[in-house]
Amino acid sequence: MQGRASPDVPGIAAATVFAIASQIIGAAFLYLILRVDGGWQVVGLLALLGLGFYLLERLPWIADYALASFARVPLVAMITAAVIVLAFPFFVGSNTYILHLLIVAELYAVLALALNFQLGSANIPNFATGASYGIGAYVSALLAINFGVSFWLTLPVAALAATLFGFIIGIPSMRTRDTYLALVTIAFGVVVQQLLNNFSWTGGPNGLVGIPAPSLFGHSFADPLVIFGWKLPSQANFYYLSAALVVVAIVTAHRLHGSRIGLAWNALRADEIAAKAQGINVAWFKVLAFAVDAFLAAFAGTIYAFYVSYISPDNFTFLVSVTIMTMVIVGGMDNIFGVIVGAFLLTILPEKLRAFADYRLLFFGVVIIGFLMIRPQGLFPQRMRRYGGEP
Amino acid sequence: MSALLKVENLTMRFGGLVALNDVSLSIDKGAVLAVIGPNGAGKSTLFNVVTGVYRPTSGRVTFDGAEITDRPSYEVVDRGIARTFQSSRLFSDLSVLDNVIIGMHTRTRTGVLTALFRPGASRREMAACVEKAETLLKLGSGDLFEQRYRPAGTLAQADRRRLEIARALASQPKLLLLDEPSVGMDDMETDALVADITRLRVQNPALSVILIEHDMRVVEAFPQHVTCIDYGSKIAEGDFAAVRAEPRVQEAYLGKAVAHA
Amino acid sequence: MAELLVQQLVNWITLGCIYALLAIGFSLIFGVLNVIHFSHGDVAMTAPFITLALAQALATALGASGPAWLVLAVPVAVLAVGLIGVLLDKVVIRRFRDAPAMMALVATVALGIVIRELIRHLYPQGSNPHAFPRLVSGMAFEISGVAISWFALLVVVLTVALVAMLFVFLRMTPLGLRIRAASEDRVVARMMGIRDARVFRATFFIASAIGAIAGLLFASYAGVTRFDFGVMAGLLGFSAAVIGGLGSMPGAILGGLIIAGIEVLAQTFVPDGASYRLVFVFLLVIAVLIFRPAGLLGRTVMEKV
Ligand SMILES: Nc1ncnc2c1ncn2[C@@H]1O[C@H](COP(=O)(O)OP(=O)(O)OP(=O)(O)O)[C@@H](O)[C@H]1O
Ligand SMILES: [Mg+2]
Numbered sequence: 001m002q003g004r005a006s007p008d009v010p011g012i013a014a015a016t017v018f019a020i021a022s023q024i025i026g027a028a029f030l031y032l033i034l035r036v037d038g039g040w041q042v043v044g045l046l047a048l049l050g051l052g053f054y055l056l057e058r059l060p061w062i063a064d065y066a067l068a069s070f071a072r073v074p075l076v077a078m079i080t081a082a083v084i085v086l087a088f089p090f091f092v093g094s095n096t097y098i099l100h101l102l103i104v105a106e107l108y109a110v111l112a113l114a115l116n117f118q119l120g121s122a123n124i125p126n127f128a129t130g131a132s133y134g135i136g137a138y139v140s141a142l143l144a145i146n147f148g149v150s151f152w153l154t155l156p157v158a159a160l161a162a163t164l165f166g167f168i169i170g171i172p173s174m175r176t177r178d179t180y181l182a183l184v185t186i187a188f189g190v191v192v193q194q195l196l197n198n199f200s201w202t203g204g205p206n207g208l209v210g211i212p213a214p215s216l217f218g219h220s221f222a223d224p225l226v227i228f229g230w231k232l233p234s235q236a237n238f239y240y241l242s243a244a245l246v247v248v249a250i251v252t253a254h255r256l257h258g259s260r261i262g263l264a265w266n267a268l269r270a271d272e273i274a275a276k277a278q279g280i281n282v283a284w285f286k287v288l289a290f291a292v293d294a295f296l297a298a299f300a301g302t303i304y305a306f307y308v309s310y311i312s313p314d315n316f317t318f319l320v321s322v323t324i325m326t327m328v329i330v331g332g333m334d335n336i337f338g339v340i341v342g343a344f345l346l347t348i349l350p351e352k353l354r355a356f357a358d359y360r361l362l363f364f365g366v367v368i369i370g371f372l373m374i375r376p377q378g379l380f381p382q383r384m385r386r387y388g389g390e391p
Numbered sequence: 392m393s394a395l396l397k398v399e400n401l402t403m404r405f406g407g408l409v410a411l412n413d414v415s416l417s418i419d420k421g422a423v424l425a426v427i428g429p430n431g432a433g434k435s436t437l438f439n440v441v442t443g444v445y446r447p448t449s450g451r452v453t454f455d456g457a458e459i460t461d462r463p464s465y466e467v468v469d470r471g472i473a474r475t476f477q478s479s480r481l482f483s484d485l486s487v488l489d490n491v492i493i494g495m496h497t498r499t500r501t502g503v504l505t506a507l508f509r510p511g512a513s514r515r516e517m518a519a520c521v522e523k524a525e526t527l528l529k530l531g532s533g534d535l536f537e538q539r540y541r542p543a544g545t546l547a548q549a550d551r552r553r554l555e556i557a558r559a560l561a562s563q564p565k566l567l568l569l570d571e572p573s574v575g576m577d578d579m580e581t582d583a584l585v586a587d588i589t590r591l592r593v594q595n596p597a598l599s600v601i602l603i604e605h606d607m608r609v610v611e612a613f614p615q616h617v618t619c620i621d622y623g624s625k626i627a628e629g630d631f632a633a634v635r636a637e638p639r640v641q642e643a644y645l646g647k648a649v650a651h652a
Numbered sequence: 653m654a655e656l657l658v659q660q661l662v663n664w665i666t667l668g669c670i671y672a673l674l675a676i677g678f679s680l681i682f683g684v685l686n687v688i689h690f691s692h693g694d695v696a697m698t699a700p701f702i703t704l705a706l707a708q709a710l711a712t713a714l715g716a717s718g719p720a721w722l723v724l725a726v727p728v729a730v731l732a733v734g735l736i737g738v739l740l741d742k743v744v745i746r747r748f749r750d751a752p753a754m755m756a757l758v759a760t761v762a763l764g765i766v767i768r769e770l771i772r773h774l775y776p777q778g779s780n781p782h783a784f785p786r787l788v789s790g791m792a793f794e795i796s797g798v799a800i801s802w803f804a805l806l807v808v809v810l811t812v813a814l815v816a817m818l819f820v821f822l823r824m825t826p827l828g829l830r831i832r833a834a835s836e837d838r839v840v841a842r843m844m845g846i847r848d849a850r851v852f853r854a855t856f857f858i859a860s861a862i863g864a865i866a867g868l869l870f871a872s873y874a875g876v877t878r879f880d881f882g883v884m885a886g887l888l889g890f891s892a893a894v895i896g897g898l899g900s901m902p903g904a905i906l907g908g909l910i911i912a913g914i915e916v917l918a919q920t921f922v923p924d925g926a927s928y929r930l931v932f933v934f935l936l937v938i939a940v941l942i943f944r945p946a947g948l949l950g951r952t953v954m955e956k957v
Contacts, residue, residue, distance in 0.1 A: 125754050127761075172938060175945045178753035179688045183894050184941050186887065187934035194931045198924075252507060259506035259513045260499045260520075263485075267493045270482035273957055277442060277476070279468035279497035279562060288503065318883075322761055329758065362769035368762035372755050373747055384486045384540055387521045405954070435957070444957050476957065 010065065015072035020080050022066060027084045031091060033348060034098045042352050053379060067383075085243050089236045099235035101348055103307060106242035107300045109343035112327040113249040113336065114296035118289045119325060120334035120382070121257065121265035125182035126290065127321045128169055129297050131192040134316030135162045136298025137305035138196060141208045144306070151214030151306050159298040165192075166294025170287030177272075189318055196313040207312025214241075214306050221306070238307045245303060246340070249296055253336050256292070258385070265289060266334070319361075326368050331378050338380030393456070395420045395599050396441070396472075396566055401450030403436050403623075410436040411447070412623040418566070423592070423600045423613040425631070428620035429643055434603045435477050437620070438568050442474050443467045455565065469497045473564035475555040477571050477603075483544025487535055487554055490543045491524035492517070494561030527557045532583035548575035556587070566599045567591075573606045585612045619643065656920070658798040664909075664916040666804045669811035670873060672908030673866035674889025676818070676901060677859035683835030683899035684855045685749055687756040691764035693886015695737055696863030698767065700784050700871035701775050701879075702729040722785065730864045737860025738853050746852065764882065771879040781878040784871040807869055814862060815905065822901075827854055835899055863889075891937045897950025906948060910936070 010018065033045050056062055070077045092098045111133060118124040139161045140154035149157075172184045196202045203209075213222035213234075221237040256262050267275040268282050276282050305311050323346070331342020346367075350360040371378065394417035403411040410433045418424045426434050439445045441452055443464040452460045459467055473494075482490050499516055506513045528536040533553050538546065543554060552572050559567055569588075573581045589612070592598060604610050610617060614631035621643040627634045634640055674696060681689045689695075706725035714721075744763055748756035772778035788806050791799040822828040827850065834851050870885055871877035892911045896903025911933055918925035918932045925932075946952045 119754075123752065123754055125757055172942045176941050177945075179682075179757060179898065180894060180941055180945060182688075182754075182757050183891065184938055187891070187937045190887070191931050191934045191938075194928070194934075198927045198931075255506050255510050255513065256503070259517065260496065260501045261503060261506055263489060263493050264496060266485055266489070267482050267496075270484055271480050273444060273464075273955065274476065274480035274482065275493075276444070276464035277468065277474055277480075278493050278558070279465045280493075281463075281465045292503065319765075322765070325758060326762075359769070359773070361765055362773070365762045365765035365769065369744060369759055369766070372759045372762075373744070376751070376755060382484075384542070385489055386540070387488070387517070439957050445954065 010069050010072055012073065015069035016076050018066070018069040019073050019077040022069075023077070023080045023084055027088065030344070031088075033352065034092070034101060036352070046349075063380075086240075089232050089239055090230060094233055096233045096235050099233060099239050101351055103235060103238050103242050105344045105347040106239070106246050107304055108324065108327060108347050109246050109340045110242075110249045110300040111297055111324045112331065112339045112343040113246075113253050114293045114300070115324050116253065116328050116334065116336070116339045117256070117265070117292050119328050120339070121262060121269065122286065122289045123269040123333075124173065124286055124289055125178070126169075126185045126293060127182060127318060127325070128185040128189040128192070129293060129324050130316045130318065130320035131189040132162045132165060132294035132297035133301040133304070133320065134192060134196060134311075134313070135165050135294075136301025137311050137316070138202060138208070138301075139298070140302040141211045141305040141311055142202070144211055145208060151212075151302070152216075155299060155302050158302045159295050162294040162298030162301070163291050166291040167287060169294075170290030173286045173290065174283035186318065189321060193313050193317060196316070203312070205313060207310065207315075208305075209310045211305050211309040211311070213309065238303065242303055242307075245299055248299070250336060250340075252292075252296065257334075257336070261285070261288070322368075323364065326364055329368060329376075329378055330371050332380035332382065333378060334382040335378065335380045338378055341379060394418060395422075395455060396601075397451075397453040398437070398441065399451040399453070401437070401440060401452065402448045403433070403440055403445060404448045409623045411440065411450075411620075413450075414620065414623070414625050416618055416625065416628070418599050418601060418616070420565075420599055421592070421596050422616060423588075423602060424616045424618060425602045425604055425610045425613055426618050426620060427604060427607075427610060427634075432620045432643075433623040434620055435570055436623075438474055438570055438601075438603070441467070442472060442568065465497070468562055468564075471563075471565035472568065473559035473562045473566070474568035475552070475559050475570055475572060477574070479551045479555045481543040481546075481551060481554060481558075484542055486540050487528065487543050487546065488521065488524055488539040490554055490558050491527055491561050492520045494558035495520050495523065497562050524557075524561065527560055531557060531587050532580070549577075549580045552576065552584075553587075560591075565597065566601070568601050570603045571605060572602070573604065573609050581606060581609060585609055588613070655797050658795055660916050660920050662798070662800060662804050664912050666807045666873065667915065668909035668912035669807045670866050670869045670908070671888055671892045671912050672905040673811060673814065673862055673869070674885060675892035675896065675904035675908045676815070677863040677866075678890050678893035679896070679898055679901060679904040680831075680835075680855055680859045682893070684831060684851065685745070686753075687745060687748055688753070688760060688890070688898075689740075689745060689859075690757060690760035690886065690890065691740070691767055691882070692760075692859065692863055693884075693889055694764040694767040694882030695733060695740065695860050696867035696889075697870070697877065697882035697885055698736065698771060699729045699733045699864035699867040700877040701771055701782075702732055703868060704782060704784065704877075705775065722787070726787070726868060729868070730861050733864035733867070734857040734861035737856040737863070741852055741856040745856075764886065768879050768882060775879070778879050781876045784875060784877045786875070787868065787872045803872065807873075810865065810869070814865065815901075818858070818862070818901070821858075827851070831855055888933070891933065894947055895937060895940045897947030900947070900949045903947055903949035 033042070036042055036045065089099060111129060115126060115129045118126045136158040140158040143149040143154045143157060144151065169185060169188045173181050176184055197205050213220050215221060222234055224234050225232040225236045264275070264280045264285050267278060267280055268285060272282055327342040327346050328339050330346060331340065332338030350363060356363060397417040399415050401411050401414045402409070414437065426437065428434050436445065440447045443462050446461055450460070451458060454470055454472060457470065459470060482493060499520065501513045501516050525536060525539065528539055531553050533550055535550060535553055535557065538550065546554060552575065556569065556572060573584055576584060588600065592600070602609070602613065610631060617629065617631045617634045618625060619627040619634055619640045626639045626643060627637040674693065677692050677696070678689065681687065681692065703722065703725045706728055707721040710721040710724065740763065744759065745756070748759055786803050788802040790802050792802045792805045793800055822832050830851050831854060867885065870881070888911055892907030893904050894907070895910060896905070896907030914933050914936050915929045918929040922928065940948065
């Protein structure tokens with residue numbers, strides 16, 4: 001991490017091979033874990049995963065080499081990733097359950113990236129991401145059901161509504177910190193959930209049903225997707241839509257992280273008084289983190305609502321916020337890749353450990369405590385910024 | 392010429408404790424003012440009030456023709472006052488380079504929309520910052536530049552002090568407030584620090600510096616303006632020789648018995 | 653009208669006392685460790701389950717069910733919960749003493765999940781609500797036509813007694829003084845070597861045992877308990893402690909009374925208020941924190957720079 005001699009810069013050829021091969025191996029692993037059906041196979045794959053993380057920890061140059069390779073041939077890396085994401089449903093075929101898991105994982109990845117702006121970059125506790133997610137879902141569902149507004153129009157409206165909510169929760173953050181701020185976000189989350197539960201126009205505890213499927217250029221998302229004669233189940237529509245949203249979230253996270261804003265967030269995370277002394281309007285940047293979080297979470301909420309076509313307050317509880325938080329912590333705070341891995345792992349693993357289905361929450365609780373005690377930096381710790389292609 | 396910074400009748404109370412008692416002082420453009428006084432005299436409190444960390448109980452602070460009493464810290468920095476902290480407050484999990492770049496916060500403009508929709512502009516801004524930061528790191532004594540990718544928290548004590556100064560300079564201040572910059576430095580490092588400050592003033596003659604110091608060798612190097620504070624009150628001011636000769640100053644430093652002996 | 657008023661007044665005081673007892677635990681632990689023990693409510697709500705399980709075990713072992721076993725089970729449960737608190741501190745919470753506030757918060761939120769899930773899995777039919785008897789029943793006396801129950805009386809007397817005992821303990825005994833010193837000034841406490849294991853053990857034991865009593869009263873008041881009641885109990889107790897000012901005992905009591913007051917007011921005077929009572933409670937929490945970020949009786953400490 002410090003003062004180390006620059007790692008071997010991989011040659012173009014080696015970097016290309018590495019960037020393609022590593023991503024294919026990763027995708028194959030994901031495919032296998034989605035395919036296998038409980039029992040020893042899952043345990044074996046988990047052991048393999050554990051070994052992988054162990055090696056990464058033991059041999060830090062692997063991560064350095066990987067990053068250097070991707071930085072060397074960014075275009076190749078990106079094209080490979082795009083091809084894998086586009087091709088994945090063709091391998092999954094007609095298994096709608098796997099597609100469903102992937103969609104949920106993608107939406108959680110977006111939520112985790114959203115929360116990461118606060119929890120990771122700025123270390124602001126926020127237990128209201130679930131509420132922003134819910135506001136996004138309800139606003140778009142209400143617009144679609146009551147006014148027949150198209151999905152594509154509800155997206156920005158829901159995002160704006162949630163951003164406004166984010167600003168409102170953010171305002172107390174100007175005056176309160178840590179524990180007190182955590183309570184404020186919890187309070188907001190409870191208020192939103194209770195209101196959704198009690199208003200009649202939100203359907204009360206029964207929620208909203210019959211949210212119409214979106215359509216694009218005359219193709220309804222409720223219909224199977226036919227590409228080059230291949231027929232994919234209707235879930236594939238939402239798989240691609242969610243994947244696009246994940247890309248948007250990654251680009252957003254990446255650009256903010258690399259800019260003056262990401263640095264300002266990191267500064268106030270490290271030392272608020274010192275941050276102020278550098279001219280950072282700490283209150284404003286905190287509010288901003290809340291707003292960005294709510295904005296992205298609302299997108300995820302909208303897609304979720306139209307995907308399942310039925311939402312109720314139970315989908316947006318305090319526990320959802322805690323789940324998202326777990327993903328960020330396990331994956332690695334302030335590490336975009338880590339947060340996505342955290343979201344996928346924690347969506348898919350509990351599903352696969354079906355024998356323990358009833359113990360899922362217990363599993364979450366133990367995992368959080370274990371990580372915070374043993375590895376608080378997460379699977380993929382944050383990395384120092386590097387500038388100008390320097391190693 | 393009117394003063395760059397003017398502090399008038401500043402009083403700061405913490406409960407019953409009077410940390411600053413009706414203190415007035417001023418500094419001209421391009422000057423160096425050394426503030427001395429025993430432990431707990433209220434020197435750091437003076438900096439904290441001027442930079443908006445504390446709100447004064449009463450009194451006025453004017454900087455560059457505008458009143459900045461009670462203004463928030465970030466605005467004070469924007470107007471041109473940069474500071475270091477006595478117990479250095481670096482962003483310890485960020486790299487040395489990032490620490491300096493964060494120091495340029497008030498001189499950069501990228502907002503969320505620019506960062507998201509005009510990534511080129513944002514990247515160019517960062518590139519310019521990196522270049523400036525590297526120049527700043529090369530400038531001072533020590534080898535901060537070579538350590539620029541280390542987490543600031545792992546630096547040696549003298550380097551931490553240097554990095555604080557580099558970070559403060561990154562905001563292109565008109566007034567630099569240094570709170571005991573030589574703490575934790577050995578003699579050679581202290582000499583290098585004095586040389587650094589001297590060189591800074593040559594390169595930027597308009598820069599004013601207020602220096603809190605316990606190390607009299609540093610004060611001796613900038614002897615024109617010295618102010619001594621004791622128990623929150625200003626007890627002497629003038630050039631170093633005159634202040635040192637004041638009985639009250641000797642009393643404050645050595646205790647009554649010795650001064651009267 | 654007067655009857656209704658007196659009835660609601662009794663409700664308010666009963667509920668307020670229960671919340672205050674919960675809040676005291678939060679405040680005590682925060683004062684000493686500077687850590688929020690978010691699962692305190694869940695720890696407290698294990699007490700009714702332990703009591704039920706014990707009473708049942710006694711009944712099957714010795715035959716003849718009856719309230720007698722309950723009376724025996726209650727003190728044992730309170731003791732057991734106190735020890736659970738000490739154990740949680742030893743195994744989990746103390747590791748976060750010097751970590752960023754965020755981490756302790758998230759860890760104890762997770763700890764709460766674990767406690768709830770353990771109750772659910774370990775207690776027979778743990779997912780279902782279980783009836784919990786009134787610890788005492790019957791009417792004690794009448795005020796302007798309203799009968800005051802023994803239970804309400806018990807709650808008030810118990811709260812006053814516990815607060816008084818705590819007060820005496822914190823001010824008169826050497827261990828209590830050390831706890832107070834530790835919560836008043838952490839730096840000084842550390843220098844004086846007060847940061848020893850006994851202070852932490854005692855703090856957790858007392859806070860958890862008082863929480864257990866609150867949990868028993870809570871279940872008794874509601875007449876029923878469920879594995880996840882700890883969430884709300886904890887949230888309301890925590891809110892009470894924060895509104896009053898974390899670390900302040902009088903604040904905790906004040907906070908408990910305020911929160912209970914809002915709840916009772918909402919239920920009595922707002923149409924459909926019962927379903928919106930949490931909305932009112934948490935809007936108040938937000939408002940208090942915006943205008944008094946350190947709570948009503950909390951001291952705002954300016955960080956020394
Ligand atoms: N935030 C605060 N709350 C309470 N008292 C404070 C605070 N900040 C400073 N003080 C008190 O004000 C007095 C002056 O402190 P200050 O730090 O300004 O002294 P100083 O002259 O910088 O001393 P030193 O040479 O030790 O740095 C001290 O008694 C200190 O304890
Ligand atoms: Mg000082």
